[in-house]
Amino acid sequence: MPSDLIFYTNPMSRGQIARWMLEEVGAAYDTVILAYGDDGMKAADYRAINPMGKVPAIVHNGRTVTECAAICAYLADAFPDANLAPPPADRHSYYRWLFFAAGPVEAAVTNKAMGFVVPEGRERAAGYGSFEDTIAALETAVAGDAWICGDQFTAADVYVGSQIDWGLSFKTIPSSPALEAYATRLRERSAYKRQKDIDGALIAQMQKQG
Structure with a gap:
């Protein structure tokens, strides 16, 4: 069914x-x-x-x-x-960093990886400003030993964490102690490991077939 x-x-x-x-x-x-x-x-x-x-x-x-x-x-x-979501009254950090990762982080990382450079003096027009400022702001979201919304792991950690995890793995985001520590915590989650096992097996099967 x-x-x-x-x-x-x-x-x-x-x-x-x-x-x-x-x-x-x-x-x-x-x-x-x-x-x-x-x-x-x-x-x-x-x-x-x-x-x-x-x-x-x-x-x-x-x-x-x-x-x-x-x-x-x-x-x-x-x-x-x-x-996986805070109560509505406590979603300020949840929404803030979820949309920050979907907007400025995605744009800044993609542009840099593809060699696009914002012309000097045009940073305000780009929305995210500069790559360096974007990554510095991202670090503030995951600094410390907790999650984005404090002690509660949320969907924001899944999305923001994926951006960081991939960025560190493919070197499109520069390594730092805060980002590495956060990624390490993410990789210990059972659901993260299950996803990697499932998709890893599918990738191996596709490569074997093709």
């Missing part, structure tokens, strides 16, 4: 972020693996789900959600028993 939660992904994509969140939530879900290209993500039936033709996406009880940060926030609200 099909699940009421369907996850569209490719293991070699940002779909790893959404799968980690799904594993944190602990709800049953069906997975649809999509290839890159016209017969997968760019096919008309999938573009009806996500017009961008990219993964990840989820469909929960007929409702479609795309974009990793939105998926993380949605799942936290859809499955409150997982306790």
Whole structure:
């Protein structure tokens, strides 16, 4: 019997972020693996789900959600028993850093990795200012021994943590004691390890077949 939660992904994509969140939530879900290209993500039936033709996406009880940060926030609200979102009155840090990572961090890291340089004097027009300022601000979100929202691990840690984990692994974010310590704590989580095991096995299978 099909699940009421369907996850569209490719293991070699940002779909790893959404799968980690799904594993944190602990709800049953069906997975649809999509290839890159016209017969997968760019096919008309999938573009009806996500017009961008990219993964990840989820469909929960007929409702479609795309974009990793939105998926993380949605799942936290859809499955409150997982306790992955603070009470509404205490969501200031939760929203602040979730959207900071989806906006300035994503833009700054991508631009730098692709060699785009903001012209001198045009930093305000870029939104994130400078790469260095963005990373310095990011460090303040994860400094110390707790999580973004204090003692409570939340969906913000999944999304922000994924940006940091990937950035450190692929050297698109410079290493620092605060970022390394935070990433170490993330990698100890059971749901993180399950996601890596699942997607790692799928990647190995795809490489063997192709």
